Amino acid sequence: MSLEANKIAAAILVGGMLTLSSGLIANMIYGGHEGAEHGGGEAAAPAAPAAKPAPVEPISGLLASADVAAGEKVAVKCAACHTFNKGEANKVGPNLYGVVGGPTAHKEDFNYDDAIKNLKTTWTYENINHFIANPKGFAPGTKMTFPGLPKAQDRADVIAFLRTKSDNPVPLPTPDEIKAAEDAAKQAAAPAEEAAPAAAAQPEAAAQPEGAAAPAAAPAGGEDAVKLIAAADPAAGAKVAAKCKACHDFTKGGPNKVGPNLWGVVGGPSAHKEDFNYDDAIKNLKITWDFAHLDQFITNPKKFAPGTKMSFPGIAKAQDRASLLRWLRDQSDSPVPLPQ
Ligand code: HEC
Ligand code: HEC
Incomplete structure (x- = not known):
């Protein structure tokens, strides 16, 4: 610290x-x-x-x-x-x-x-x-x-x-995105000690289904888990992933289910499976699924991607998300480097 x-x-x-x-x-x-x-x-x-x-x-x-x-x-x-x-x-x-x-x-x-x-x-x-x-x-x-x-x-x-300078200029930031950017800047400027409680408070809010808090607000909360990934236990993560398996297959070449197959999703683009019918909530993200984004998404899917049809309340515990992401990262032909 x-x-x-x-x-x-x-x-x-x-x-x-x-x-x-x-x-x-x-x-x-x-x-x-x-x-x-x-x-x-x-x-x-x-x-x-x-x-x-x-x-x-x-x-x-x-x-x-x-x-x-x-x-x-x-x-x-x-x-x-x-x-x-x-x-x-x-x-x-x-x-x-x-x-x-x-x-x-x-x-x-x-x-x-x-x-x-x-x-x-x-x-x-x-x-x-x-x-x-x-x-x-x-x-x-x-x-x-x-x-x-x-x-x-x-x-x-x-x-x-x-x-x-684009075929398809991205939309201007929404009021929520503007607020998130300003909050992030404030957090970055604040001493680490003060920033920490705000981040720690986040998973609690995330535990409420439907993300009662402001949608797409400050990406706080995610950071804790990203820091824990390198040291996390992939075997524990495999157990957490049982929660996802009702809707996701994780094996190479495996089928889409209610949700897309997730082989290779870490480090890939959002909406990474061409043969899955995503809705706009995911299609319009146009991001890379790096650890920070995945962490925010699985903390509270509907907050990160308002309107997503992934009806999953989220994982409140940073350690669980870290283990899950540590494991998920290995489900790939070429796993991305672990966060430092
Ligand atoms: C002196 C030369 C130079 C100037 C001046 C310069 N750039 Fe760059 N820029 C580069 C180089 C070289 C790279 C690739 C860097 C690398 O590979 O590390 C780059 C990379 C970038 C990238 C990343 C592109 C990508 O595909 O990831 C962006 C964005 C960018 N520059 C924007 C700008 C903007 C905006 C300005 C003016 C405000 C600017 N640059 C001025 C040389 C320059
Ligand atoms: C009840 C079913 C369900 C559960 C449980 C579920 N998901 Fe999903 N997931 C979906 C659906 C449906 C989508 C596509 C969402 C859309 O298009 O809006 C999705 C999308 C995703 C995506 C985006 C993939 C891409 O290609 O952009 C990721 C990542 C993801 N889920 C991870 C997880 C993880 C990790 C878990 C477990 C912690 C989980 N999901 C649990 C249904 C589920």
Whole structure:
């Protein structure tokens, strides 16, 4: 706990310094892209050790009123390394058409380094926000040598612009998603000791069927279980999975039942079985089933995916979810790495 608190405190300090220095750097390179590739990257790198990303001001609430034209101007800073239109070539960085709402490392023909490859998540609005606020904070070791955009409004505008670069732009954040992003930022900023009780309280609320609490609210509660996964006992998880077996088969090539076959679901996309008839609650998630998302879903399915036809009240105990996910992860041709 206190190690965690130290890390967070360090991250806040580093974040503050970085915001200052990247502001200066951003000014220096405003007109020339040379700086972004050389001076910018080198100057930013020493300030960002592999600490946890500092709390970044969320932009979800700014998107609805963000200025796409202003965002296009901000994107000039990215254009040294990125193209944005459909079918355009990769440059130093990947083409970014369709990146918003897509998986990390979204271009199959781009040679990402491990910093991005290992993210294994979705480029949600807030993930992009955190990445472009401080690339090396969000993805330590990334070869994107860009110091970051310190101003939240600039990030909102450029993300609003990026959002239009898609065959099928993802919906703007809902009021619940905006609140969740703001709550998450508050939690990240709070000392770890204060954040903990909030997370611990969550499974209780989750135990109520139908998720009486606000739908899709703060992803708290999940975190506890994710931390427990690496040390959890897969045999205990197999027993917890008995609760799922009324509706799910877990074997390779096994059938769909009331719910889809779950072989390979960990690390896969939501709605991962092409031959299963999902309803919109799952279809519209458009996420990667990483441990954090799975943990939130099985804590309280109807809260995480309002309207889902998975009529299962959820698993309240973090340790049970951790064991289950530890076991579920092994039900795959190529199990994803365990969380650290
Ligand atoms: C100096 C070159 C450079 C600049 C400037 C730059 N990027 Fe990047 N970007 C990269 C590289 C290189 C990668 C791949 C990183 C890796 O593999 O670690 C990348 C990756 C990304 C990704 C992840 C894409 C994916 O498929 O996972 C996003 C999103 C992104 N950049 C957005 C931006 C935005 C927005 C800006 C402007 C605010 C920007 N970048 C400025 C070089 C740059
Ligand atoms: C009463 C039946 C039922 C039970 C019990 C149940 N599920 Fe489900 N599950 C479903 C249905 C139906 C869906 C598809 C939901 C939809 O389309 O909205 C689903 C979807 C899922 C998905 C999303 C899969 C994908 O491809 O996106 C996961 C993950 C999942 N369930 C895990 C579990 C786990 C783990 C358990 C046990 C802790 C469990 N489920 C218990 C019926 C059930």
